[in-house]
Amino acid sequence: LIVSPEITLYGSVASRTFTARWMLAELDLPYRLREIDLRRGDHKQADFLAINPMGKVPAIVDAGVTVTETTAICLYLADRYGYGRLCPAVDDPRRGAYLRWAVFATATAEPAIYLQDTDAKAASGRGWGLFTDVLTTLDGALQGGPWLLGEMFTAADVTLGAVLAVALFNRRFEPTPAIAAYNERVSARPAYKIAAEQTWPPHLFGA
Numbered sequence: 001l002i003v004s005p006e007i008t009l010y011g012s013v014a015s016r017t018f019t020a021r022w023m024l025a026e027l028d029l030p031y032r033l034r035e036i037d038l039r040r041g042d043h044k045q046a047d048f049l050a051i052n053p054m055g056k057v058p059a060i061v062d063a064g065v066t067v068t069e070t071t072a073i074c075l076y077l078a079d080r081y082g083y084g085r086l087c088p089a090v091d092d093p094r095r096g097a098y099l100r101w102a103v104f105a106t107a108t109a110e111p112a113i114y115l116q117d118t119d120a121k122a123a124s125g126r127g128w129g130l131f132t133d134v135l136t137t138l139d140g141a142l143q144g145g146p147w148l149l150g151e152m153f154t155a156a157d158v159t160l161g162a163v164l165a166v167a168l169f170n171r172r173f174e175p176t177p178a179i180a181a182y183n184e185r186v187s188a189r190p191a192y193k194i195a196a197e198q199t200w201p202p203h204l205f206g207a
């Protein structure tokens with residue numbers, strides 16, 4: 001079944017819209033862009049709040065289906081338009097690792113990297129735990145490669161790759177050699193480069 005996507009991406013420059021754009025570019029999907037200007041406050045206006053009551057970008061609407069949260073957007077697009085690319089099939093044993101790392105990227109790694117809790121007692125009650133545990137976990141997951149599922153590049157690499165790329169660009173943490181090498185590999189992908197240029201246009205942010 002070949003479907004013709006009718007995707008609208010709600011996004012802004014210099015934002016996590018990067019992740020959605022990267023995924024759309026990996027799948028070579030056409031989409032309409034609705035620019036949500038965060039400085040002007042478009043994201044807190046009623047028309048956008050009707051799409052995402054959090055008032056956050058990115059969001060997509062695909063033929064009437066609304067998806068928010070970068071990881072959900074990546075998983076949705078891979079399932080819907082991957083046709084075997086960018087995600088293992090539901091009965092493939094790699095599906096467990098795929099879902100695990102895709103969710104880990106934004107539910108655990110991202111808050112741990114930005115908050116960097118060091119108090120083990122406090123961290124045990126928090127969903128993201130200790131930063132050092134996250135670093136060890138990611139380092140272990142990236143020992144094989146080139147991607148999280150070995151030779152198969154998936155949407156999980158987009159969600160994790162985007163979190164790591166932005167955090168490393170902003171020098172939020174010192175990467176292990178395996179994390180640094182993975183970051184080099186993801187940033188060399190043509191779709192990553194397209195999304196980076198669209199999200200941080202050189203005329204606004206420099207090359």
Ligand SMILES: N[C@@H](CCC(=O)N[C@@H](CS)C(=O)NCC(=O)O)C(=O)O
Nearest residue numbers: 015016055056057058069070071106
């Ligand atoms: N958990 C969300 C985070 C989205 C998010 O925080 N987006 C930021 C831009 S990078 C935003 O829209 N901030 C505007 C605001 O919260 O006022 C996701 O993964 O999509």
